[in-house]
Amino acid sequence: MTLRIVAAPVPGLPEVEPGDDLAALIITTGAAIGSGDVVVVSQKVVSKAEGRLVRLSDVQPSPRALELARALDKEPEMVQLVLDESEAILRAERGVLITRTHHGLVCANAGVDRSNVPGDDLACLLPADPDASARAIRAALPGRPAVVIADSFGRAWRLGQADVAIGCAGLTPLDDRRGRSDHGGRALAATIDAVADQAASAAALARDKAGREAVVVVRGLDRYVTEEDGPGAVAIVRPLAEDLFR
């Protein structure tokens, strides 16, 4: 059987602190990473390295945050952070806030959360520009492998969370096969493969979810790894006007 896709965590990554050089930490592990590999980094360590941590005791909830917090039984300071990170509130019911972030990402709590963050007073925000984060890590890694910044998102219609690419560099995020043929020569129907999201999902299966394995190398996607950094994961955001799936 030919090996096709292999996803393996990079062992020995130390706890990441604000200001850390994440690429340097990855290099220090001595993990063998080749140019055709995809390095999938969990959002949490990218945010930590970039200092995207906020003290809840420094947050001043607005009247709207106080009202939402009361209705949803959430902490007003957390709700304020979610509002700050969002361009639109899509749902606010049953204790759940689903928003569209300033990046255009649709997820619970605008990606703001407190798991795997030290202390009781800190919350972690998504990176300000995850595609830029991916490009910076890529540029600093020997061989310039592709880089994906991954986070776990809930989905419409289906239970459970799947990891998706909120940032990427050097990886074709969407493989557009429209116009190509099946092996009978018939034109394939709507077929744009979500390559970066599926790479994030493959990496998620390899990761210890307690948060100790923040970096996973996915091998075998060389055909999607590009010299240019490419459009990034922002290209995956479906224009609202075209969204027939929600």
Add this chain to the structure above:
Amino acid sequence: MTLRIVAAPVPGLPEVEPGDDLAALIITTGAAIGSGDVVVVSQKVVSKAEGRLVRLSDVQPSPRALELARALDKEPEMVQLVLDESEAILRAERGVLITRTHHGLVCANAGVDRSNVPGDDLACLLPADPDASARAIRAALPGRPAVVIADSFGRAWRLGQADVAIGCAGLTPLDDRRGRSDHGGRALAATIDAVADQAASAAALARDKAGREAVVVVRGLDRYVTEEDGPGAVAIVRPLAEDLFR
């Protein structure tokens, strides 16, 4: 680097014909498949083996199908098949029909399509009961590996298609980690991992999309492989009343 997840196609699977014993064909390839493996089978070959092919020339479009076909610029016979396979039409615009199938799956055209189907007159339907299909294949494979039936679905909010599990047997479809802790001891937030869907996505990355590699073995998910066939992929369908993500 420890290998964690490996996805590799089973080579040498012959063209599948109606009435074929799919498990027997997989065994004939001589592929090494262990009890802890997940055998991901693309929906198309399952449907073909189960004879879920319909001659379009045998389909009599209803007035509603004729009307929708006109509005969407689709073949009336195809629209009739989509209506037959659906319990609700969610969208019918811009040439796209998105429906909820009788299985509860939300996808374009109720999963009815014509790619990788011989001739010009045949359309392929989803398996009638994909969880049952998965159980039957599992039971017939030596060692009873887990089995996933995969199809490529569009998603809300994000462009591109990702493979999901429309059927499964012997695999925990959702890993509910609520109540477990992060490595700082804090309870993890909403964390139910879509294991079966992510296994389907990992397999999709390994598959030649021209349709010749219908079966992919995913290794390294032993911790999710169960003696019991389990609840199947029907457990992944999000109850409509609870769906805040759409």
